Amino acid sequence: MSDGFEASEFITGFIAEAEEHLTLANANLLSLDQAAAKGQPTPRQVRELFRSLHTIKGLAAMVGVEPIVDIAHAMETVLREADRAAGQLPAGSLELLLRGTRAIGQRVTALAKRKTVATAPAALIEALNALRQSGSSRPEAAVGTTLPDELWTRLGSAEREQLVQGLTAGRRGVVATFIPAPERANAGVNITSVRERMAAVAEIVKVVPQSIPASDSAPGGLAFALILLTDATDPVIAEASSSDVSALRPIALQAATAAVASGQEGEDGDGEPTDSDDDSNPRQQGVVRVEVARLDDALEKLSALVVTQFRLTRALAALRAAGTDTRALALVVADNGRQLRDLRSSIMRARMVPVAEVLERVPLLLRGLSRATGKQARLELRTGKTELDKAVAERIFPAVVHLIRNAVDHALESPAERRAAGKPEMGLITVVAVERSDNQLELTISDDGRGVDAAAVARRAGVPVPATDDGLLELLTRPGLSTKSEVTTTSGRGVGMDVVKRIAVDELRGALAMTTIRGQGTTFVLRVPLSITIVDAFSFVSGGETFVVPVAMVEEIQELDPSRTVRGPDRRRVVRATPDRRQVARGTDMIERRGEAVPLLRLDEIFGLAGDAVAGRKVIIVRRNGEPFAFAVDRMLGQQEVVVRPLEDRLVRVDGISGTTDLGDGKPTLVLDLVALGGKLSAGPGPGRERARA
Amino acid sequence: MSELHVLCKVNDTEYVLPASDVLQMESFAGATKVPGAAAQVAGLVQIRGRVVPVVDLRVVFGLAPVPPTLDSRVVVMKASERVVGLLVDSAREVLKIPADDFHPPPAVLVQQTDGLVKAVAQVGNRLLMLIDFIKVIGEEHHDGDE
DSSP states (O other): OOTTOSOHHHHHHHHHHHHHHHHHHHHHHHHHHHHHHTTOOOHHHHHHHHHHHHHHHHHHHHHTOHHHHHHHHHHHHHHHHHHHTTTOOOTTHHHHHHHHHHHHHHHHHHHHTTOOOOOOOHHHHHHHHHHHHHHTTOOGGGEEESOOHHHHTTSOHHHHHHHHHHHHTTOEEEEEEEOOOHHHHHTTOOHHHHHHHHHHHEEEEEEEEEEOOOOSSOTTSEEEEEEEEESSOHHHHHHHTTSOGGGOEEEOEEETTOOOOOOOOOOOTTOOOOOSOGGGOGGGTTOOOOOHHHHHHHHHHHHHHHHHHHHHHHHHHHHHHTTOOOHHHHHHHHHHHHHHHHHHHHHHHHTEEEHHHHGGGHHHHHHHHHHHHOOOEEEEEEOTTOEEEHHHHHHHHHHHHHHHHHIIIIISOOHHHHHHTTOOSSEEEEEEEEEOTTSEEEEEEEEOSOOOOHHHHHHHHTSOOOSSHHHHHHHHTSTTGGGOHHHHHHHSOOTTHHHHHIIIIIITOOEEEEEEETTTEEEEEEEEESOOEEEEEEEEEETTEEEEEEGGGEEEEEEOOGGGEEOOSOOOBOSOSOTTSOOOBOOOEEEEETTEEEEEEEHHHHTTOOOOTTOOOEEEEEEETTEEEEEEESEEEEEEEEEEBOOOSGGGOOTTEEEEEEOSSSSEEEEEOHHHHHHHHHHOSOSSOOOOOO | OOSEEEEEEETTEEEEEEGGGEEEEEEOOOOBOOTTSOTTEEEEEEETTEEEEEEEHHHHTTOOOOOOOTTOEEEEEEETTEEEEEEESEEEEEEEOOGGGEEOOOHHHHHHTTTOEEEEEEETTEEEEEEOHHHHHOOTTSOOOO
16 A cells, blocks of 8 residues: 555655554553553543544545554544443453554554555454444443533433433433523513424433522523433524523533543534543643654754854954954854854754653553563653653663563562562562753663572673672673573573663663662663764774764765875974874875865874875865865765764863764774864964864 | 772783772773874773773883783773773782782882872782872873873
């Protein structure tokens, strides 16, 4: 179905929206499960779940993904009926709904990966459909309505049943009020005529006379409440009752045990359950979903602006040098610079997502795991209001999943074992997210399970038992060790710990720590930066070493053409090469580029690396303050997104090197700031560092 | 301060470092060079995901650097917020040295090592020199590349 589909931007939009609704659906399923376990009614969750699936169905139909339409439709039908039964789901439906949601999720993922979308699983659809038939025999006793007590109590049991059944069948319940008055009677409008007119547009369940305070509009102090089932619209009913639309009150189904008053049942032609709790999802309001790529694009445009700002600054300096009074202009340029920085931080903020949102799938994960393992686990999730960069969130979540999976699979004991150990049968998994002052997020994942068996881990690794938790963690995170099944089952910890470490430590430049107490449980602490700098970068080799340079910094990459290279006259000695290396000569070679003479700098010479005669086949051109520099390098390796970590220790703080990254070989690779390097070289070997850049 | 010390060798001379300041000891197979950094900076290594500058103690002590061997170790140390590795020829032993056993180094030694040796301890017939880690890596406010 997705093959050959032209409107790929619709697909992208669909995937984004569908994922959002799937997330909502999962949250509601979970809440349903919890409420059902406590025997609470679940009308709100059912209604919201219905809405999510209804939306997914509509979207899927728009982009023509039939399998998703089919699954969503079957689920939606079950939910519609449950909604009419005051949110009472037939037994066994939760499992099927979970499966359905998963099935939709899988198909959305397939779509996102441009794979063929599997047809709807027939068994699931059948099971969902079967649910509907069996579901109609639900106990009536649990159901009531939102009819006010003073009216409900006036209904006989047959009338009550009539009302509930009508509502269950999808008809609207309305209470209309007719107030007799002399002028109305003179016009021939009395309760009898109202009854007659009403009978034509609605089923009258009961007419209840009520005494009300006498007033101008109700001189008799009497009113008739007409309890109606209807398919007609409010204006029609209002007209028939000679009253205003605002005087109509809807009747909705409600579980008899629930004391909460439900809100309005609105106008809804296709029988879709309507909002009763508009405040149920406040964060949906005023929210726009944006692809991260668009924010990246905005950042990129911003860097172009920053370059323009540099040029402005330079032009300003030239003016000043020529004797012009530039003070007023300088103020404007300074303002501009500040605004650019503000804009940058705004864009960075737009990339932040609440931690709570990142972890909202955790309860569902835990639920699935407890089901699969037969272990009972309670989750304590404390996330606060911390936000973190989307890119970090996307990377850290799999690590959290690993840790929780391990906790349930291996750390938590079976209920019987726990009982024997004097622990509560239900295990406890705690996930806490706290923002630290150093712009780091601390994620703590603890269990009250059996703790890590250091001896077993050490035996497996063939090393002495580590004396500390750090040493034990080091063993656990060794690649290869973790996959051994024996460790997995006996140590209480294992699978994928190397993955967790790789994500938290290597990719995100964070930290991973563990404390474990035999018989009492294990706590993992993940510390990751709230945001990371991810840069699109070129990697290249010069003098046998690999470097990367941000793409945004590079104006052009070209072949080094010896025929257009001019050797300059001045070959002075370099003073700033690393002292333990040979002092190398640096020439002031130039290349001609579009009529412009560009200084050609050999990176291996500048860095005092072992250059060779054949080196310098590619030229990376950067521009600093409008002035071009060409850096000759050996060869280009590729282009990729890298996480840049700044170099903080003063021992390694050097102009022209903005940080390090890991290209996947486990070794730090230097990220070069060729623009600063060019500036430093043109400033000559004078004292001091490059002036701080704006 | 703990009495435990990590014993390491540089050019067959034995030095000790307080174990309480040692984060870990790693084998060494080369570092990413940082052009422009001071001569004693052997480069950067990634240890447990953390990028750590490595100072070659041989160079600090005025010796020529040697290619790494199987015995080469990076002793990763921390001082307040900084984490720096010291490259040594080998580091195998951990010794318990009571604080009383340390004595101020002879003036000549202080002079010749630029104060890099904080104290000297005699353990059996061995003479062990306690390295002043902060001196080796330089104070943070002190501006580098000389």
